[in-house]
Structures are given as C-alpha cells and as structure tokens.
C-alpha cells in the first residue's frame with residue numbers, strides 16, 4: 091500500500107507539474123503570469139457556475155413540491171457517472187497505454203498491482219476536477235431538509251466513490267481491447283476505431299434505457315402522476331434505472347437517518363469496492379501483457395522505391411502533410427482532434443432515432459419559414475465547433491522537442507500560415523459536412539440553407555482557426571514527455587475556445603441587433619459575416635508575420 | 639563566412655551567464671572547431687547562430703547576412719545538425735527527407751541523386767521507409783545528418799556530430815566536411831573529441847565558462863613551442 095501511495099504521489103506531481111512550475115517561478119518571476127492567467131480563466135467561469143447552482147436549486151424546489159426531492163441526487167450521480175464512463179475510456183487508454191511512464195517504471199522492483207492502482211487513483215483524482223464541482227451544490231441545497239452527520243458522511247464518501255465504478259468498467263474494457271485487438275500493422279488505428287464503436291454503443295444503450303425508463307405509456311399519464319404523488323421519491327427509481335448505483339446512493343442520502351439508508355449506503359460502497367477489485371484482477375491478467383503488445387512500430391526494413399517516394403512538393407503542401415501525418419498517426423491526437431468531427435454528427439443522428447419521430451416534427455415546424463435564420467444559427471454552431479477543436483491550437487505544441495526543425499528551416503511565414511491552417515480547415519469542413527448530414531435525420535433543410543451555412547461557416551471559422559494557430563505559435567507548449575500533454579494540458583486550447591465563444595457572442599449580438607432592431611435582411615448579415623471572416627483572417631496573418 | 643561579434647547570452651533573468659561577450663570568425667573554405675568542457679556554452683552559442691535562441695547582445699553575420707534582421711535569408715545560408723536528435727517520430731525517414739528537400743527547394747533530380755548517394759553512404763537505405771520512432775539513436779542522428787546534407791549552403795553547422803556515430807559513418811562525415819571545404823564552403827562544429835579537432839580543423843576556438851580563452855590554428859595555439867605539446871595538454875591547461 092505504501093508503495094502504491096508513493097507511486098501515486100510521484101505520478102501526480104509528474105502529471106500536474108507543480109514542482110516544475112514552482113522551479114520556474116522561483117527562477118524567473120515573469121513565469122508567474124501563466125498560473126495567474128489560468129486562475130483568471132477559472133475565475134471567469136464563476137458566473138456560469140453560479141447559474142448552475144441556481145438552476146439546481148430551482149429543480150430541487152420543484153421536485154420538493156412533488157415529494158421527489160431525492161431525485162436530484164439520482165440525476166446528478168447518474169449523470170456524473172455517465173460522463174466519467176464516457177471520458178473514462180479515453181483517459182484509461184491514455185493513462186495505461188499511451189503514456190510513456192511505464193517504460194520508466196517497469197524495470198523497478200514494483201508490484202504490478204501497485205502500478206495499476208497508482209494509475210487508477212491518478213485518474214480518479216483527475217475526475218474529481220469535474221465530479222466535485224458538479225455534485226457539490228446538491229449537498230448544500232438539500233442540507234436544510236436532510237442534514238445530519240450521517241448525511242454528510244454518506245455524501246462525502248458517495249461523491250468520492252463516484253468515479254470508481256464507471257472508471258473500472260472503462261479500464262476493464264480498454265484492457266480487454268488492448269489484449270485482444272491485436273492486428274499486425276494497423277493496431278493503433280484499429281483500437282482507436284473499436285474504442286469509438288464501444289463508446290457509441292454505450293451511449294446508445296444509455297439513451298435507450300433512459301428513454302424506456304422515462305417515457306410514459308400514452309394514455310396512462312394520470313395514473314403515472316398519481317403513483318408519483320403517492321410514493322415519495324419514487325422518481326429516483328425511474329431516473330436511476332440506467333445506473334442502479336445512483337439509486338442506492340440517492341436512497342442512502344434522503345434516508346440517511348433510517349436503516350434502509352444505511353443499507354443502501356453499504357451496498358453502494360460494497361459494489362464500488364467490488365468493481366475496483368475486479369479491475370485490479372483484470373489488470374493483473376491483461377495490463378502488462380497488453381502494454382507490451384501496444385503499437386510496436388512495424389518495421390518493414392524494405393528498400394524504398396525511389397521513383398515513387400521521392401517527390402517534390404510546394405513548401406506549404408509539405409507542411410500540411412507533416413501536420414496531418416502526425417495527427418493521424420498518433421492515437422491521442424486522433425482522439426482529440428478528429429473524434430469531435432465524427433462524434434458530433436453521430437449524436438445528432440441518434441437523437442431522433444431514440445426519442446421517436448414525433449418530437450422531431452417540432453423542429454421541422456420551426457425550420458419551415460425560418461430557413462435563413464436557421465442558416466445563420468448553424469453558422470454560429472459551426473464557429474463554435476471550430477473553436478472547440480484543438481487541432482489548430484496545438485499544431486506547434488504537438489511537435490514538442492522536434493519543433494526546432496521548423497524553427498531553423500528557412501520557411502516563409504506565408505507558407506507556414508497556409509500549411510498549418512490547411513489541416514484544421516479540412517477537419518472543420520468535414521465536421522460541417524457530417525453535421526449537415528446529421529441534421530438531415532432531424533429536419534430536411536433545403537439546398538440553399540445547406541450551401542449558405544457551409545460557405546458562411548467556412549469563412550466565419552477561418553479567423554477562429556487562425557486565432558488558435560497564432561496563440562500556439564506565440565506560446566507553444568513544447569516541454570512534454572508524453573504526447574497527450576501537448577493537447578490535454580494545453581491552455582492554448584482553452585484560449586482558442588474562449589476566443590471563439592467571444593467571437594460568436596459578439597457577432598451574434600451584432601446580428602441580432604441589426605436584424606431585429608435595424609431590420610437588415612439576413613442575407614446581408616451573412617454576407618457581412620463572410621467578409622468579416624476574410625478581413626479578420628488577413629489581419630491575423632499580419633499579426634502572425636510578426637511573431638517570433 | 640560566419641562572423642560572431644560581442645555575443646552574450648544569459649539564462650534565468652541574468653543569473654547564469656552562458657555566453658559572455660565572445661568573438662570569432664570562420665573564413666571561407668575553413669573547418670572551424672569549437673571546443674570546451676561540459677557546460678562551457680557551446681550549444682548555447684550554436685543555438686543563437688541557428689536562430690533557436692535570441693542573443694542578449696552582439697551580432698551574428700552568416701555569409702554576410704545578419705540573422706536577427708533578415709531571418710529567412712540568414713536561414714538559407716546554413717544547414718544545422720543539433721546535438722540531440724529529436725525528430726517527428728511518426729514520420730517515416732523518407733517523408734522527413736522529402737520535407738527538408740521541399741523546404742530547401744531542392745529540385746526533383748538533384749534530390750533523387752543526393753538522397754540515394756547519402757542513404758547508401760550512411761547505410762540507411764533499408765530503414766528510410768520505416769517510422770523514425772523505430773530508429774536507434776545513431777540512425778536518428780544519421781537521418782538528421784542526411785537531411786542537413788540535402789541542402790548545399792555556404793556553411794554547415796554541427797553540434798557534437800561525432801557522438802553516437804559508428805566508425806564508418808564518422809569517417810564518411812569527416813570526408814564530406816573536407817569535400818565541402820575544398821569547394822570553398824565552411825564547416826563549424828563543436829566537439830569534445832580533441833583528436834578529431836586536431837586532425838580535421840584548420841582553426842579552433844576554446845570556450846570555457848562562456849568566454850573564449852584561446853583561438854587560432856593548431857600552430858598558433860601551440861605557440862610555436864618547441865616541445866610538441868598535444869592539443870589535449872593545451873586544453874587541460876587552459877580550462878584549469
């Protein structure tokens with residue numbers, strides 16, 4: 091156990107990089123700017139958080155009136171668990187397989203369990219960054235009605251255990267995936283794809299169960315309401331159906347003073363521990379072995395066909411090719427940069443399939459007669475999608491210690507600018523196309539809407555993508571030992587996202603005022619947005635030329 | 639060819655003075671060795687020359703081009719081989735070489751000829767089709783070297799080029815250096831291996847704690863002393 095804890099501590103400090111930060115700040119006080127900036131970014135999210143707390147409070151009050159206040163826990167705990175499960179697989183993949191620290195640990199006399207557990211605890215602590223802020227308000231809101239020492243203990247233990255079950259499931263799935271999907275050559279690619287397939291299946295099952303659990307058979311609404319009012323907190327069972335542990339912890343919380351509460355609490359803890367133990371067993375069997383047959387480079391050692399392989403290209407083409415190859419061949423980058431493009435439309439397509447066609451008619455009804463406004467809103471969504479994609483905002487960072495190459499080569503800024511913009515633009519275009527295809531499952535937009543929103547979306551995303559490129563050229567994160575840090579722990583991604591949000595909001599308010607107050611035609615606004623995109627990108631290019 | 643004047647650089651807000659007001663001049667057709675103990679400031683100097691670090695003060699003229707003012711033009715005057723061989727691990731060797739040739743603007747015919755010649759010379763023909771991540775240290779170094787050789791600029795800058803190369807490759811590299819010099823181009827490289835410096839270099843500079851403490855041809859360094867002192871002894875005395 092001591093070994094595990096030591097290892098955990100070491101991994102944590104390596105991952106969060108506090109010691110390096112402290113060293114940097116001590117040696118060069120100017121470096122303090124960065125942590126302060128991070129703090130500022132978090133501080134700027136406080137209003138959103140306050141809004142969240144208010145929303146939660148009002149939900150709670152409404153549920154309270156119905157005698158269903160325990161449901162708030164079921165909603166939060168099952169929601170949090172699904173989030174953990176979803177991201178957990180990706181985390182597990184990178185923590186256990188794509189991070190290189192095992193190379194530095196395996197030759198030490200450490201027990202396998204210690205390594206597995208230390209990494210697991212590390213992931214759990216990461217998850218707390220999301221889970222704790224998500225569930226914390228509930229304990230305060232409901233404290234007046236349910237408060238007590240036991241309630242507090244149940245809540246703290248319950249919240250701390252939230253990631254255990256979903257992360258265990260995710261880790262076990264990933265370990266099995268690594269062990270059994272093992273095709274020569276395209277291993278990394280194949281595993282990445284299978285992981286997405288599993289994620290989509292999980293998401294689908296979740297949604298299906300949710301739908302089955304929450305839909306009320308037509309005609310029996312009255313009986314349903316009556317049953318709900320008769321039995322206190324009966325809704326907990328309904329909401330938590332897709333994730334039973336959420337039911338147990340909810341029952342424990344609202345019944346914290348009863349024996350039944352204690353029983354449910356013990357059940358929750360026991361099952362969590364059970365899953366954790368199962369994970370360790372599976373890990374012992376599969377992990378190290380899977381690690382060894384991770385993507386060893388296929389070495390062909392075959393002579394090149396010089397006529398075929400030696401080919402002159404334009405400089406910007408060559409830069410673009412490099413950028414794309416690095417992303418497509420590094421699984422972590424593939425998840426983070428390309429996955430959004432695929433996942434978004436899948437979710438869109440699944441929505442109507444799951445919730446039945448009836449409700450979707452509403453959207454079609456809304457669309458008809460508001461085609462132009464719809465195109466405008468779609469453009470806004472596209473810009474947001476562009477801003478959340480980390481491809482452009484990590485393009486230099488991804489090169490890491492190899493970035494010296496592009497720095498010493500005589501590459502004109504123009505070639506660099508074009509070459510590095512191309513791949514993110516390509517992804518953005520693909521995302522827009524898929525997105526539009528996804529929308530076809532919900533409404534049937536006309537061809538004019540499709541074309542206008544695509545062209546508008548392209549030019550409106552241009553400055554956002556260029557902004558990400560500029561931020562990452564200006565302050566790339568190069569000193570990583572593990573490729574995932576270049577993307578996952580890179581503030582440039584957040585800056586790019588914030589920039590995109592500000593841009594969308596700014597242009598959105600402007601458009602709103604011009605359309606509804608001044609009375610300008612939407613076509614004019616869209617034309618203006620396209621011109622603005624081009625002009626802004628031109629200005630950004632000027633800025634780019636002056637960096638470094 | 640390469641003219642460095644009053645060059646200084648310190649790290650960590652001026653606490654560590656890595657390079658302290660140094661001057662030297664590499665002439666056309668010359669192999670110039672840059673010697674000094676660990677931490678003397680060799681890599682720091684070279685990084686300033688190639689544009690990976692900004693000098694605190696001083697000027698660097700590469701083939702007459704100031705590398706702070708005319709950045710791109712200055713970068714066209716040299717190729718560079720660093721001391722560590724960090725590369726785009728996911729690219730194949732051949733893809734990396736093609737990229738460099740594109741950037742240096744090498745046309746199709748020249749690049750085929752040169753690539754084939756150097757790949758053969760450094761025995762990298764078989765490996766060049768594999769991802770760089772699968773290379774050994776020495777192989778990575780060779781691919782960097784070949785990449786740098788695809789360009790044929792006036793000056794060739796290398797940081798510790800012999801470390802990690804097998805005997806045959808390091809012999810080939812030395813021959814290539816001489817070949818370039820006979821064409822009137824210059825080579826500037828840092829090294830710890832004094833025998834190499836003694837045999838290969840027309841002139842050397844010895845740097846210690848950021849300052850150049852001796853500079854000149856072998857003869858000059860030996861000060862015409864009758865007893866044929868070796869470079870090793872001079873080095874050890876000077877860097878005491």
Ligand SMILES: Nc1ncnc2c1ncn2[C@@H]1O[C@H](COP(=O)(O)OP(=O)(O)OP(=O)(O)O)[C@@H](O)[C@H]1O
Pocket residue numbers: 649650654655656674675676677678679680681682683
């Ligand atoms: N990134 C850095 N931050 C702080 N100090 C540095 C950094 N890089 C080098 N130094 C310091 O600058 C001085 C010169 O280092 P440099 O790398 O130039 O030496 P070198 O002559 O190349 O040594 P070696 O023979 O070991 O390669 C050393 O004191 C070193 O500690």
Ligand SMILES: [Mg+2]
Pocket residue numbers: 680681682721
């Ligand atoms: Mg050095």
